[in-house]
Amino acid sequence: MPYSIMIDAGHGGRDPGAVYNGRQEKDDTLALALAVGEILQERGVDVLYTRTTDVYESPYQKAMEANEAGVDFFVSLHRNSNPTPNSASGVESLVYDKSGIKLQMAENINEQLETLGFVNLGVKERPGLVVLRRTNMLAVLVEAGFINSDTDNQLFDDHFDSIALAIAEGILDTLQMNGELEPSRSSYTVQAGAFRNGAYASRLQQELLDQDFPAVTSQDGGLYRVTVGTYPTIDEAAAMERRLKRAGYQTVIVQG
Known part of the structure; x- marks a missing residue:
């Protein structure tokens, strides 16, 4: 039976997320979610999305949607932000706690993104986040670089397809490590x-x-x-x- 993952494009609709020089987090996350989902589907994973257009749902609604769908994994995609522009850069992943397959997945995603030139800021516990606390399945939130870092934005734009592939590979590597998928023969x-x-x-x-x-x-x-x-x-x-x-x-x- 194929495994199922819900991909969440962070923010949306009236909630733009972080904004920098006219750039909105909700747009970057939607494009990335659709690209990651397409790659996973090609590898035989059942993919659902919290949104495929520019609409708003609260974090609680997204968590309940994933619970009702009964998916095996929940991956939420975001862009980070810092009070002072260009003072921080890098990728990090957030989990409810540092244990089990979700920690492996977060670490694998970070390591894949690091190969593209991002600073790896590691995995952090965020038990207060609704999409990590209220989801019944294994959940990871990925901060794909800082939206108010010119360095990270350059990486995001110049390597967009590679970033989507890296996130998908981090997920797939985890499933393979735990015997959930057959090893990839991709090149x-x-x-x-x-x-x-x-x-x-x-x-x-x-x-x-x-x-x-x-x-x-x-x-x-x-x-x-x-x-x-x-x-x-x-x-x-x-x-x-x-x-x-x-x-x-x-x-x-x-x-x-």
Whole structure:
């Protein structure tokens, strides 16, 4: 029987969450929740959402929704904030208490996000939070960087797809460690470009090869995709992505 997870996009509707320079937490969390959920569904996990549009539900309503659905896990996604902009950065996860599978999941998510360049602020106990206290299932709240940190926002925007994949991998790793899922046979590559014109793809591939990047071109769905390497873990793919970013390329990690 597939395991079920409710993904909660923090805040929503009349509650924007933290705001910084016009950026609203509720928008970042909704985009991230949908992206994480899509990856989990592709891996055979049943995914439900507290919201898929910009609507408001109280934390209590969200907890009751998860309880009524009878899901196995509850993962709430947020962006952190600090009274003084650009004075703090990093990712952290919150749990009711530091025990069991929920602690493993929180630690795994943090470690996956750390590979993308975030500071790992660790796992903290927050027994007073309604979505952790009133949910009947294992629950984790993820703070995906500080919304009033320019450094974290740059990471969030430049590596959005990789961040969604990292959170999903942290969840999946935990399920696999505890025998809930079959081990993944996935691999990862880093896409450096996708073109309708094959000549552009060939040009980019040669440019990358000239810099000793192991680039290849493949055709898929009418597009010529230029990718670099094939890696068994997201950590190794993230290391290559950082190299390509430093060299000036816009990239995304793709799961094979």
